[in-house]
Amino acid sequence: MTEYKGKLGLYIGGEWLNSDGRDTQDVLNPATGETHAGLPMATSDDLDKALEATQRGFAEWRSTAPVERAAVLTKAASLLRARGDEIARIATLEQGKPTAEAKGEITLAAGLLDFHAGEAQRIYGRVLPRPTGSRSLVLKQPVGPVAAFCAWNFPVLNVVRKLGPAVASGCSIIIKPSEETAGSAIEVMRCFQDAGLPANVVQMVFGVPDTISRHLLSSSVTRKLSFTGSVPVGKHLLKLAADTVMKSTMELGGHxxxxxxxxxxxxxxxxxxxxxxxxxxxxxxxxxxxxxxxxxxxxxxxxxxxxxxxxxxxxxxxxxxxxxxxxxxxxxxxxxxxxxxxxxxxxxxxxxxxxxxxxxxxxxxxxxxxxxxxxxxxxxxxxxxxxxxxxxxxxxxxxxxxxxxxxxxxxxxxxxxxxxxxxxxxxxxxxxxxxxxxxxxxxxxDSPFGGMKESGFGSEDGPEGIEAHLVIKTVHIK
Missing domain, CATH: 3.40.309.10 (Aldehyde Dehydrogenase; Chain A, domain 2)
Structure with missing residues (x-):
């Protein structure tokens, strides 16, 4: 067994939780088939605690000044670059891609965080022309706690694509990266943690995918679904999200x-x-x-x-x-x-x-x-x-x-x-x-990333990535 630099775990309420009292899943090296380490799987109690924490995190983070959100994203990007060699090594060990490709992925991910840091300070509403004594405002506000699920093929970039716009827009988020590439995702989470992100803003969990998705999407806490993965799984998650008419972004497969x-x-x-x-x-x-x-x-x-x-x-x-x-x-x-x-x-x-x-x-x-x-x-x-x-x-x-x-x-x-x-x-x-x-x-x-037809809807990246995490409110004042 080859241990990672840091232990694998869940991140809930600002604490790293290990395998004590939890089932584990092996993380494999695809080049050899050998086991790297055991990954703890979230229990139902863990998921309830994550929901409670993310609800508290949203109350705090939505009222945090955009310039402060931007500072966290910029620092996280800097840490991602500084730790790039080690994170690339982990990504290669658990996903298989050549290290040069993993380093390129990290470079793109860091650039995306820098972009979202700028966009965090450009979430504009507008004032509509009205007669004297009246005013109509269009406000853009964070949608609320996000449940995000992402695939294993880009273990760093996929995680950043979920965390970046959520953090920039003032949302809290529970993210479930792939269990097969947990080490890379955890290192990204450590960059955000060390960049000064408040403890309850991001939760990172692992476990049986269908169990976690049903638990998070059935909760009244969750306001948005973001998914990167296959078309069949995307359709399944949309059906779950329909019960609460949840705002959704789906980046699904293609051909x-x-x-x-x-x-x-x-x-x-x-x-x-x-x-x-x-x-x-x-x-x-x-x-x-x-x-x-x-x-x-x-x-x-x-x-x-x-x-x-x-x-x-x-x-x-x-x-x-x-x-x-x-x-x-x-x-x-x-x-x-x-x-x-x-x-x-x-x-x-x-x-x-x-x-x-x-x-x-x-x-x-x-x-x-x-x-x-x-x-x-x-x-x-x-x-x-x-x-x-x-x-x-x-x-x-x-x-x-x-x-x-x-x-x-x-x-x-x-x-x-x-x-x-x-x-x-x-x-x-x-x-x-x-x-x-x-x-x-x-x-x-700076360009929207997304598809049409059965390849999904909504966009990640670009200003559209931020827009996907906002709701619009119109206020008429007399």
């Missing part, structure tokens, strides 16, 4: 289409897409997955994509030469293998990969490229949350757009063309909350 037109710079396009496809072993909600390539360049694209993919070095994330680490858990490996086998049996061709690789241990799967995948194959209809690229041809612009919009998902899309008019058309007609044209960058602190 990112890529439209590659024959006038693009093919070599640059390939370099960008291969690197981005296999980032974090493809375990990214905005990962490009369905590659639709115009007929004239289809064969060259497929060959170039497979060649570049075959050169990717797979290994343990702590090895500086590793370009792609293991998948985060064994169920991910099983899921990808099932999709590959299903597509193969339906007539798809494997250009490279399609197996577990030769690592000998851990949760590894080879970067895999498939062509001629029929639309009926599961992989063309279910999000392949892993290192799988699906390449198909198209002829006309209309056909490409139709394929991009075919599924009920609408999170991220990518388009490559040098035609300016076509770029404008794609921006209008492709159904996705975020579209990258001739690049793969979709996430920045």
């Amino acid at each position: 990112g289409p890529v439209l590659v037109f024959d006038d693009c710079d093919l070599e640059i396009t390939l370099d960008l897409l291969v690197a981005n496809k296999f980032r974090n072993a493809g375990q990214v909600c905005i990962s490009p997955t369905r590659f639709y390539v115009q007929d004239a360049v289809y064969e060259r694209f497929a060959q170039g994509f497979a060649e570049r993919t075959g050169r990717i070095k797979v290994g343990e994330g702590l090895d500086n030469s590793t370009q792609m680490g293991p998948m985060a858990n064994p169920r991910g490996v099983t899921g990808i293998n099932e999709l590959v086998n299903d597509a193969r049996s339906a007539g798809a061709r494997i250009l490279t990969g399609g197996d577990h690789g030769n690592q000998g241990r851990g949760f590894f799967y080879s970067p895999t490229v498939m062509t001629d995948v029929p639309l009926t194959a599961r992989a063309m209809n279910e999000e392949p949350f892993g290192p799988l690229a699906l390449i198909s041809p198209f002829a006309t612009v209309e056909e490409g757009i139709e394929q991009a919009n075919r599924l009920p998902f609408g999170l991220a899309a990518y388009c490559f063309t040098e035609n300016g008019r076509l770029q404008n058309r794609l921006a209008e007609e492709v159904e996705a909350g975020m579209i990258a044209i001739n690049n793969v960058a979709l996430s920045a602190p």
